[in-house]
Amino acid sequence: MSTQGRRNWRTISFVVASPVASIVGLWFYIGRQGVHPVDVICLVMMTVVTGLAITAGYHRYYSHRTYECHPVIRAFYVLFGAAALQAPVLRWVHDHRDHHRFVDHDEDPYNISRGFFWAHVGWTFYKDEGREFLRRIPDLASDRLLLWQDRYFTPLGLVVGLGCPFLLGLLFDRPWGGVLWGGLVRVVLAHHCTFLINSAGHYFGYQRYSSQNSSRDSPLLALLTLGEGYHNFHHTFPRDYRNGIRWYHWDPTKWWIAALAAVGFAWRLHTTPRSRVDHALMNQRAMLAGVEQSR
Secondary structure: OOOOOEEOHHHHHHHHHHHHHHHHHHHHHHHHHOOOHHHHHHHHHHHHHHHHHHHHHHHHHHHOOOOEEOHHHHHHHHHHHHHOOOOOHHHHHHHHHHHHHOOOOOOOOOOHHHOHHHHHOHHHHEEOOOOHHHHHOOOOOOOHHHHHHHHOHHHHHHHHHHHHHHHHHHOOOOHHHHHHHHHHHHHHHHHHHHHHHHOHHHOOOEOOOOOOOOOOEOHHHHHHOOOOOEHHHHHHOOOOOOOOOOOOOOOHHHHHHHHHHHOOOEEOOOOOOHHHHHHHHHHHHHHHHHHHHHO
């Protein structure tokens, strides 16, 4: 996304106002209603389902095609991905593929070389008015489900993203608590956790597999993003459906995909051969040892 585009005042207003609205809403609501387990359940459930729609859907399925899945699962990704209120699949995938193609260079939409704030959220403050980006994602540009989501993205995101927690809260006579916790608070937290992959994921952590770009592995970020924090591995092997490849790596997204495969809703899960992973590890260790010796 070019800085030459016009400022996207709708995004700027939402990014600035939503945390303020969340804090004020929580202050009033907790003061009058307290905190009920249902409020926390709404927050956790909506965070998980919208988070998986982004990590397993937008990212590992649509952006990188690390596996194939059933149309029902694709519909889930489209509906709850909209509820995350980040971007339609088509725009999200275009930007993310450009990030991998041009990482750390000017064409990288969230280029960390332009600073932490830019990579975190500043890049979203500008918009490209055109639709020519569709030509750069030909495998998705004619997908009718994605075109439908793109056309109705905002109302779809609001209906699913606020309607589901409203109904869940309504079951326990706390509908507005559901909207506040599972809707607004969840969106703010999820936005900035996702943004941290673009910023902190290229700033803090370890480069176990490659130092050819700024990506880094961070177990802490993995905890916050359903496993997306193993970012150096991901940039080195983007076609792998896993980000955390060890059994002890916190990567609920890979467990979700593996569970789908176990019941026949996903297939052709792409994994990187162990020999390639080990080769990358050895090369990186040798490179780092060489750097230490030269000091």
